[in-house]
Structure formats: C-alpha cells, structure tokens
Amino acid sequence: MKTITLNSPFDMHLHLRDNDMLELVAPLSSSSFVGAIIMPNLVPPVSTKQEVIEYKKRILNATKDDNFTPFMTLFFKAYTKEFLEDVKDEISAIKLYPAGITTNSEGGVESIDTVTLAPTLNAMAELNIPLCVHGETNGFVMDRESEFMSVYEELAIAFPKLTIIMEHITTKDAVDMLDKYDNLHATITIQHLMITLDDVAGGMLQPHLFCKPIAKRYEDREALQKVALEGHPKVMFGSDSAPHPKHAKENCGCAAGVFTSPIALQVLAQLFDDNNKLDNLQKFISDNACNIYNMKPLNKNITLEKKDFVVPSVYETSKEKVVPMYAAETISWSIVK
Numbered sequence: 001m002k003t004i005t006l007n008s009p010f011d012m013h014l015h016l017r018d019n020d021m022l023e024l025v026a027p028l029s030s031s032s033f034v035g036a037i038i039m040p041n042l043v044p045p046v047s048t049k050q051e052v053i054e055y056k057k058r059i060l061n062a063t064k065d066d067n068f069t070p071f072m073t074l075f076f077k078a079y080t081k082e083f084l085e086d087v088k089d090e091i092s093a094i095k096l097y098p099a100g101i102t103t104n105s106e107g108g109v110e111s112i113d114t115v116t117l118a119p120t121l122n123a124m125a126e127l128n129i130p131l132c133v134h135g136e137t138n139g140f141v142m143d144r145e146s147e148f149m150s151v152y153e154e155l156a157i158a159f160p161k162l163t164i165i166m167e168h169i170t171t172k173d174a175v176d177m178l179d180k181y182d183n184l185h186a187t188i189t190i191q192h193l194m195i196t197l198d199d200v201a202g203g204m205l206q207p208h209l210f211c212k213p214i215a216k217r218y219e220d221r222e223a224l225q226k227v228a229l230e231g232h233p234k235v236m237f238g239s240d241s242a243p244h245p246k247h248a249k250e251n252c253g254c255a256a257g258v259f260t261s262p263i264a265l266q267v268l269a270q271l272f273d274d275n276n277k278l279d280n281l282q283k284f285i286s287d288n289a290c291n292i293y294n295m296k297p298l299n300k301n302i303t304l305e306k307k308d309f310v311v312p313s314v315y316e317t318s319k320e321k322v323v324p325m326y327a328a329e330t331i332s333w334s335i336v337k
C-alpha cells in the first residue's frame with residue numbers, strides 16, 4: 001500500500017465560525033491538522049486582545065483532546081503600535097478585508113491607500129506581524145483579483161519589510177506576482193487547485209462550489225497547480241474552508257464558501273500523487289508556512305494511504321448541518337486513523 005506521512009500539517013487560512021458551527025467543524029480540522037491560521041470575521045469581528053483570547057479558548061474547547069494549535073488573527077483596523085505590542089504574543093497575523101467583499105467583511109477597509117494605512121502597517125512590519133489580505137476589488141467578478149494586483153504592488157513597494165500574504169489566490173496574474181516582490185507570499189485552496197468556473201456554473205449550478213474569490217479559468221488553475229506541485233517556497237496551503245449551514249447554501253441567495261477541512265489532505269495527496277509530486281506535499285502543507293511565518297513545526301504526524309475514502313454526504317450535529325466539497329464522491333487517498 002502506498003503511503004505518505006506528513007509532519008506538522010498546517011492549514012494557513014481557516015474559518016471555524018462560532019457556537020454550534022464551531023463545535024461541529026473544529027474537530028474536523030483538528031483531526032487532520034496540527035494547527036491553523038484562524039480567520040477573524042465573526043460577528044462582530046475579532047479586534048481586541050480579549051476577543052482573541054476568548055475565541056482561542058472556545059476553539060481549544062471545541063477541539064477537545066486533539067493536539068491542535070489555533071493561530072489567531074485580528075480583523076484589520078487602524079491599530080496603534082502600543083496596542084500591537086500588547087497583543088503581539090496572542091496573534092500570528094492581521095487580516096485585511098476590503099469593505100463588504102465577502103462574508104462578514106462589512107467593517108473592512110474602505111480604501112486601501114498606503115498613506116492612510118502607513119502607521120499600522122509600519123508598526124506591523126517592525127513587530128514582524130504578517131498582513132493577510134483578501135485581494136479583490138468590487139469590479140466585475142471574474143476580474144476582481146487581477147484588478148487588485150496593483151494594490152499588492154503598492155503595498156509590497158511601500159512596506160518592503162512587511163510580510164504580505166495574498167490569501168486564496170485564484171489567477172495566473174497572482175502567481176506571476178510571487179517572484180516579483182520578496183515580501184509577497186500566497187495561500188492556495190483545494191477548490192482553486194481542483195475546479196474552474198465550469199464546475200460551478202458550466203452545467204447545473206453547484207452551490208457547494210460557490211466561493212469568493214470565484215473559481216476562474218483553466219489557465220489560472222494550471223498556474224496555481226504548477227506552483228503548488230513544485231513546492232514553490234512562497235506558496236502554502238490555506239483551505240479557506242468556510243462552512244455555511246446546508247440551508248444557507250441550498251438557497252435562493254447562496255452564501256459564498258466551500259467546506260473542505262475534512263477532505264483537504266486526502267484530495268491533496270491524490271492531486272500530488274496523480275502528478276508524481278508526492279514528495280513536494282510536505283513543503284506545501286508545512287515547510288513553506290514555517291519559513292514564511294517564521295514558526296517551528298509542531299509535533300504531529302498524519303499518515304495517508306492510497307485507499308478509497310467515500311466523502312460523507314453531510315456532516316451534522318443535532319444543531320448544525322454542513323455539506324463538504326465532493327460530498328458522496330470517492331477520493332483515492334484516506335487518512336490512516
């Protein structure tokens with residue numbers, strides 16, 4: 001039986017939500033991963049030290065006895081250096097959302113200009129706090145990420161010491177930016193490695209594959225696969241796994257987000273194996289993240305084997321129900337329990 005053991009697998013972009021949904025989905029991440037960068041877009045967004053500490057506690061409670069570290073983030077606002085110095089040890093990054101661009105981002109930044117943001121971004125650079133960015137304009141939906149590239153360039157040039165993560169990149173344009181600026185890095189999701197807009201809307205509409213940024217063209221997927229499969233040092237895995245209740249997805253007015261936590265490692269093993277690049281998966285799932293975030297690997301190994309895994313059609317508790325990507329389909333790799 002073909003197997004692979006991954007050391008210290010990280011999910012560098014994860015939505016765990018709160019309350020009943022947190023209880024349902026947190027164990028589905030902590031059984032596959034040793035740690036994750038936790039997104040702060042709750043209602044209200046996580047933006048104080050107290051909120052960070054309390055949310056972290058709720059996550060640790062929900063993951064029970066699993067060996068799992070939530071790396072917390074703050075929702076970007078104009079923060080003072082004094083505040084950042086005080087909160088620094090509790091957080092791993094700050095996440096910037098353009099206002100209103102995705103789920104619970106209404107309080108995001110109205111206009112990203114390097115002069116207004118300078119005090120906060122300079123303090124972050126000095127304190128080595130990375131900036132995670134949801135990089136989309138409010139233009140035409142297929143062009144939003146590409147249109148945002150000029151903003152990334154301005155940020156990269158104006159703040160050369162700031163570690164900037166282009167979150168969930170979906171386009172060849174974003175991939176091309178990686179080698180242009182030393183301080184630009186990226187996360188890539190499962191869905192953007194696996195699907196194009198054709199899978200979402202080319203046939204019957206597939207609400208469980210609908211997310212922001214929306215899946216793009218074949219040439220975009222090819223560019224994303226190339227850097228992931230080669231273990232490019234500036235890209236890391238970030239699932240952007242974003243659970244919504246089943247009724248909010250199968251609805252007139254479908255919420256954006258794909259739920260991938262419980263299938264992520266299995267799909268990645270299959271993708272890397274199919275392309276004869278299994279040896280590079282360790283870089284994509286952990287090593288690159290450690291280098292970019294300047295952190296040490298944690299002590300947890302996950303072994304996968306080439307054995308069929310039938311994805312459950314739904315994950316549920318008595319209070320919540322969420323449908324994963326590839327529901328009821330078969331993946332050719334499974335996690336060894």
Ligand SMILES: [Zn+2]
Pocket residue numbers: 013015039240242
């Ligand atoms: Zn996200």
